[in-house]
Amino acid sequence: MAAPMGRGLLWAVSAHCARHLFSRIAHHSAVVPSLVNMRISNRHYAVKTRKKSKNDTQKKTLESEPKQKKKHNRPPLPSEPTDDVYLTWCYQRQVYEAEVALDMLKKFQQLDFTSPNQHVYANITLDMAMDKKKTVEQFVGTLLLPYRYTDGTHKVLLFTENAEEAALAKEHGAALVGGTELIKPILDGEIQADFYVAVPPMVSKLSALRSTLKKKFPKTKDGSLSYDIPQMLSFFKVCHEYAVEDENSIQSQIATLDMPNDQIVANLDALIKDTCKYKPLSYGPFVTSLIMRSSTSEGLYVQFERFLPEGAVKEKVKVEEMEEKDSDSDDEEEKIREAK
Template identity: 50%
Template sequence: MSSFSRMSEAPAQQRWSDLHRSQTNRTEESPRPDVRRCQVEFTNSLNPNIISLNVMIYIFNISLIVSSVRAQKKDKKPDAEKEEKKKKEKRVIDDTNRHKPFGKTAWAPVDDVYVLRHYPRTILDAADAVDMLKNFQALDFTDREQPVYVDLKLDMKLEKKKKVDLFVSTVHLPHPFKTGLNKVLVFTEDADQVKVAQENGAFVVGGAELIQPILDDEISADFYVAVPEILPKLTALKNKLRKKFPKSKRGSVGVNLPKMLNLFRSGHEYLVEDERYVRTQFATLDMPKDQILSNLQTVLIDVCSHRPANMGPFIERAIVSSQTSEALWFRSEGVLPKPAEKKDEDE
């Protein structure tokens, strides 16, 4: 520190001490009432009992504030969750009494060529959709024997946050579109069952001796059927066959070999993929319209049988298309039999 700063600092400290001494002497000699009252309050505040009481009151007030804030946060949480759910849910607008749909140009286009996003999606009856597919084929001069596909979006929800298990099913179509029959391999070691399987058109029949040829890709089939007694010996084929491995849920394990062979030789297999979608062929475009609709109805009925009927509609969206056509949305409820018709059939 420089000599100049020390010289300027010393007189300042001296003046401050002299001023403080003069003020204290004056208050001791002739204290004013307001000054005396302040001194008393200050000395009383130094009492430890009073300090502890003040601290307790302060802590109590803080706890009340914290509890009230927590209660407000708890009240806000359900409201915030409800708001988030509302944001996630799609807003459904009732357009029944409007002259045009919300955000669209009109209910239906006037011209044959139009922008899709300006009009609501057209959902057809299944019969009209099949007629349009046949018309597309005639106008485009495409193959008449091209396959016809159905694309279904399923509602896999069940009660208590459960979901329908992904399934693989084989259905017997009333009008098969395949020219040849499927190859079915039967696992059994009973001589009588071997004879029955061969009489009903089994491709290969055998027991544990077929395991190694299957692992070596010397023998392969479209479907694999087994009797319950031989299942423990087939565990080595689980990784090889995977979804084709015989299971009772798929109807490929049982004692009634003629029934199983009849189903799998001429049956059509489909599965649920991507968690909730069924995409499969069910006909060819050269088939008559009635046969196409009959096959479509059979597939939809089999799909809906994998969820309880009291849970509501299983099919959320249904699309039909051919190999070269555009996708046409159709009403699946118009294809499925009504509940009254089902009761009559059961009776």
């Protein structure tokens, strides 16, 4: 009696559990992939790679090329404001003649009650490019301004071992004169000068100072290496020095604000013409923009084309014509490619 009762209980439990058991199997069979129906490759050789077609390379080049931004046809900004108070970014940048800009700077000085003999600065931006890979090296220039704006003189040191040359240098105002005995004090920083000049026989003996003096090392290119001692000293005692900074800009004092306009313009003209000597005219104009300001005023953009050396404007026109021809030829080549 007990055996049939036990069998009945087992049958009831198995029948009840089968529902949950088979429902779980059916639930997981949809997730777990069946390995029975998977095809296994029987190949014992490598698959040949497909050759790249021209269409694939063209697609890659098109994807790699940056997308050109859509040009928005915006109306040009008005040239001159109609009111005394206006937003500068709503109008075209004002570019003045040099004389007009100087009159405005002097008016700013009167309105601001600042010093009338403050310095006038010329901020010049240069185009240092020559060829595709060649550029003009940063340089330090010196020149004699037509009108001096300071009474001070520079401290000039002359290298020579000749007693007669040393005496001649002292007569013409050299601050220091000596030979190789000055090398160690200069390296130690005990002796400093504004300019260093020398006679040619001393160059080979001063090689230890090249890394210290750098661009101030005596050389024939800037006139600091010569036998003409009086001429060197008279030039470097009163010369005006300027340098290229931040890769392509010159910020130089040219006058004081209380000087007449014609004298300030003459100094500006001399500075720009001397700067243009460092780049051949065949590469186009060297100067790209000019700003004049005083020590306490804002900068004013000035028209600089009149100060460029003769031939620079003509070369600029030639360069622009060559660029237009190149662009036209490129457009023709693109049309031919599209037609093909």
